[in-house]
Amino acid sequence: MNPDAILWHHLSMPKILIPTPLRQYAGKQPAVEVKGSTVGEALTGLVSQHPDLRRHLYTDEGKLRAFVNVYLNDEDVRYLQKEATAVQENDHISIVPSIAGGTALSCSF
């Protein structure tokens, strides 16, 4: 078989950067690689790998929570195509939740 005829299908493996408050639900990892060609797919992949993250990121109706911001590299996806935003192999997806600590964050777990 002619090696040139073999097409290699690249699956995007973007990295999702997990903020500190959520790392305990993602196996304590600061970043997780997931498959996905859109932001939505990548996030779905993330919560299937780490189901405990689901309720922190999504409402019961399956919508992304309003106090959680998602960035593709340095752009807020709200101003791109939201969850339909396309993702390339070397992109970073950042989850940026609101934090309020000014001296010490009170426990609300």
Next chain:
Amino acid sequence: MAKFTEIAPVALNNDEILRYSRHLIMPEVGMEGQLKLKAAKVLCIGAGGLGSPLALYLGAAGIGTLGIVDFDVVDYTNLQRQIIHATADVGRPKLDSAAEKLKAINPYLNIRKFETRLSSENALELFREFDIIADGTDNFPTRYLVNDACVLTGKPNVYGSIFRFEGQASVFATKEGPCYRCLYPEPPPPGLVPSCAEGGVLGILPGLVGIIQATEAIKLILGKGDPLIGRLLLIDALGMKFRELKLRKNPDCPACGKNPTITKLIDYEQFCGIRGEEAPVEVTTDEIQVEELKQRLDRGDDIYILDVREPHEYDICNLGGHLIPLGELPNRVNELDTSKEIVAHCRSGMRSAKAVNFLRQAGFKKVHNLAGGILAWADRVDPSMPKY
């Protein structure tokens, strides 16, 4: 360059000129810049972790009027990071302690003390008297209050926040830039802000972030450099990495958008659902007091002590309990015996209350919460035990 403050009729005497010489010989500051600093009025909300370095450096830099809002007293556990306060200040109002140190560093400061809780009743009037607001608070309701009051009074909000070893910094509420609500239109609902094991924070972190806030305030006053307007700086102290995210002004923002719906300050506690604050622990029949536990253990009762704290807390002090951190409890519940009497404890009784609720729902009937946690034990049963 936006004209930030008028060069008001202030002057520097020879003593001040010597004091600020290292500023004056820099073209970015110079006499003109130093006079702007002296004419400026900055309000620091909080004289704690962020407020300490913020106020100290603004004071040293020669800000003319420094307002400080804080109603708290210095606590021993503050000293690990609130560097404006010293051991001898424990028990004193933070405001008095802060003002004293600032005066000692720079007697030319005009320090205005506001020993009050910032609220919807006083914020607008207070903010109007200042040029820049530096937000060093530690709870969601106040964050939203400060933001909205800044937007309504047209004052920039130099923002900083921290969590464990990560921080955020930005400048909100300038005319062209976004405000806090553009980034976070809603606060997190109660119970969803993840645990921080009762508030640990790397002592240096508010130092790092507070200085960034002071820097931004000074840049705004001088009209020099690139301020963090429309930029969210993310600080990772452990990795020593600084990242930046773009922030956009949201045209539909309820506070600063084209058609703002927020025209006055609201009840922020209600808005946040008393979120981000510790909910008062309800006294239930599921509780056991430390004295009773001690009596029953001395009597030889077969009690399974479940410690739901983290391993590093166990190292500080423990009751010899079985350690299952709260976060792991759902996965390790089969290690527990439903026929045994279980007393769950943590540091102060909050996490263990949640553990007890969880176990009761899981069908455990004989489970109790040690009211007040290991702190209460150290207080009332074993004074040799360290408190933390």
